[in-house]
Amino acid sequence: MHSLLEEHDRWRAARLAELTKADGWLTLAGLVWLDDGEHRVGSAPGCDIELPGVPPHLGALRVAGSRAEWLPTDGAPQVLRSDSGGAPTVVSHGATSFFVIERDGRLALRVRDAESPTRRNFTGIDCFDFDPAWRIEARWDGTLARFTRDGVVHALRPQRPDADPLHFVIADAGSGRETYGGGRFLHALAPQGDRLTLDFNRAINPPCAFTPFAVCPLPPTENRLPFAVTAGEKTWKG
Structure with a gap:
């Protein structure tokens, strides 16, 4: 747990540095x-x-x-x-x-x-506390990442199945409440064989959550999860 949290903190620092850089x-x-x-x-x-x-x-x-x-x-x-x-x-x-x-x-x-x-004036983004339970192992079939949550199988489709990392645009039952209504982005390292890790602690707001001058893709129907993903970034209050 401790090493996972340290790794998450390093990732979080890199995410904020990328967002706030001079051409971010x-x-x-x-x-x-x-x-x-x-x-x-x-x-x-x-x-x-x-x-x-x-x-x-x-x-x-x-x-x-x-x-x-x-x-x-x-x-x-x-x-x-x-x-x-x-x-x-x-x-x-x-x-x-x-x-x-x-x-x-x-x-x-x-x-x-x-x-x-x-x-x-940027002062950061509120996030859910890191929770290792939201690091979910999924099975990769070449086009979809399938995972089980509470005994039910769900699937997410990336923007491009040959990308590395894979880029998912997701929404869930909490979208528009605690998290951004237009959905969030989730990246996952390329699969190792037929397995990959979906770390929802790294679900981030898309660029259009911060500025009206960005155009972002909407989550496809199959990426609209029926449960609330209480992990990752919350709606930005700026």
């Missing part, structure tokens, strides 16, 4: 869907995309289909990679940065502010 989810300050054409970017009133803490006319963003090109006022043009192929190209000025994301064939500009009030 707490820094999101905008999400702008992009139509084809040229969009003026800067802090001046009248810019198509107004950003905080940047020069009045920082540059322009030229969009054509799935291609986005950055035309800085001072500097050479640059094609911006979106996040569809991995790490996107990030454009930064001071505490403000932005990059292009692609969702369902559309491009959007995701804006971050390292000095955002959400990040500056």
Whole structure:
């Protein structure tokens, strides 16, 4: 028990460090869907995309289909990679940065502010006490993780069965009460043979629980558990 608790505390510290870093989810300050054409970017009133803490006319963003090109006022043009192929190209000025994301064939500009009030004022997330009983051994059949709770077999489907770690989007009978109504995320290390561990103590709030500028997947029907999972992160009060 003691070593499990120590391991959980280390994981918890890493989770909070990742969330609060200078380009973490707490820094999101905008999400702008992009139509084809040229969009003026800067802090001046009248810019198509107004950003905080940047020069009045920082540059322009030229969009054509799935291609986005950055035309800085001072500097050479640059094609911006979106996040569809991995790490996107990030454009930064001071505490403000932005990059292009692609969702369902559309491009959007995701804006971050390292000095955002959400990040500056963050004081943590309430959690249930660690409980080793919520570390549950599951059987993996290649697409589903099946486990038994109170004599009943349940199954969870990951977003991608070939991912490592596996990423589950879950909801339960406590969602919208003690925990976030849109569900939570749960990650599990890749299976060892036909077995894997579901540690519900590590159920975390999705990015959209912290900011309106994130778009998160909803739990699929089979991942809506009929009992309350009294483990992991509770609803953030920020």
